[in-house]
Amino acid sequence: MDLLAPLNRAIMAVHDAGLTTAFYHAWIVVVYIVVAAFCLYWRRHYGYGWFHALLIPLVLLISFYLCVLLMGWVRSGFTFLGSKNVELGYPFVPLMVMGAARLMRDDWRRMLDFMTPGYALMLSVFKVSCCFAGCCFGHPAAHGLWNPIFGETLFPVQLVESAAVLILCVVCCLAAKRRGYRPTGRLYPLFLLLFGTFRFFADFLRLSPTLLWGLSDLALWALAMVAIGAMWLAAKKTHSA
Secondary structure (H helix, E strand, O other): OOOOHHHHHHHHHHHHOOOHHHHHHHHHHHHHHHHHHHHHHHHHHOOOOHHHHHHHHHHHHHHHHHHHHHHHHHHOOOOOOOOOOHHHHHHHHHHHHHHHHHHHOOOHHHHHHHHHHHHHHHHHHHHHHHHHHOOOOEOEEEEEEEEOOOOEEEOOHHHHHHHHHHHHHHHHHHHHHHOOOOOOOOHHHHHHHHHHHHHHHHHHHEOOOOOEOOEOHHHHHHHHHHHHHHHHHHHHHHHHO
């Protein structure tokens, strides 16, 4: 039994109807709804009211999306303002949060810890749209996701990434609970470290052009996330000592 058959039929139907691009962009609204629903539940641990629980993910997800577009433009050599490699935005999240916290007169550590599981959940939900768009594709496989770009089945790396980042969301929630939901600013570097490690190895499942040492630019970017997360945690630990 092909468990991916229903999803493949849906991908083909959207493609045949000429709605692939519209579906991809409309899915961004679904991403916000899911993350906002999570934040409405999660807010009680950080003392936010319902208004801020809806406003914070709205502001930060829009900022994140614009950052990804800008970084994709830089990655393309300033020739294409349309790349949506979500991984490009994660190292800049603390800067976005600091800016938003300053505008809202909030503690950026509190806001960052509050949103960290939401950033993982965001990517998990967003990867569903990648299945329909055909981006983030894997290697050719006899049993996999039908890709509208190549017109053949490829390894379902999008679903693997979606499941893995959802697990990472749970890990972040448990780590926050273990720390008593204290806003220390240490939750996001933990996420960067774990996500960067996973994303590095997941890149070998992707059909990506190599740039250096047999690695793609996004694999190298993942290593940068690992380094940032590790140094941040080490600095925090040294400061606490």
